[in-house]
Amino acid sequence: MICRREGPQARLWSRNALNWTQRLPRIAGGLLELPCRSCVLDGEAVVQLPDGRDDFHALRSAAGARNAMLMAFDLLELDGRDLRALPLEERRAELRRLVEAGPVDGVAFVDAIDEDGEALFRHACRLGLEGIISKRRDSPYRSGRSQAWLKSKCAGYVRHGEQ
Template sequence: MLDGEAVVQLPDGRDDFHALRSAAGARNAMLMAFDLLELDGRDLRALPLEERRAELRRLVEAGPVDGVAFVDAMDDDGEALFRHACRLEFEGIISKRRDSPYRSGRSPHWLKSRCPNYVRVL
């Protein structure tokens, strides 16, 4: 079982959420996978994020699956990364502790930072 987000990517790499709602866009959608919660019936949620992501990377690279992409983590300066995400008109960034287990809902180990000028139109 994967955790990720379905997106339609524009040629410049940005996501087009409006295209995802159309039939044509849905056919071009892909899953940006960023966590692995279960594998072969084994619950991985208690493992540290870093271990779950290493296993996810191995799976995706071993047998590429159409429409699924592994999302790399970035260990950069968080403030600079956030400013860059906002300049690109992204929704924001999510900062996660590498040693954190998976928790449904909110977690003190994961911080979502939204860009102040981001507007999601439904």
């Protein structure tokens, strides 16, 4: 999900270019709490279950969508500065400072785990998660698929609520 704040307005766009601003009011409100004039964040909208897992299926319901949070993992623009050419590591450092500057409801910074990818993937699958995303720390931002990132899905993953 791409989330844009420009002054007092927030806009949320799905990967399929659908406007989700009205559907996800908690995230839109959280963007307006960030200490900046403008920003563009990349992240995943999720509804968290009591056990800490994410329930993507819940986004389909109005009640679930109202409680969704943005798990932010990249910062593309901040106060008019285009950050896309910077290495991921630098963009994430800026994102952490922005999100953690004060309490923000609806937007959370997603920590990166710099560990053995194969072991982390196996652990994610044992926990019943969908999978992991691996990104090169030194890569600039590129929309769409690229050699700089890899999505690894767990075999047999079933979204919560589906059988």
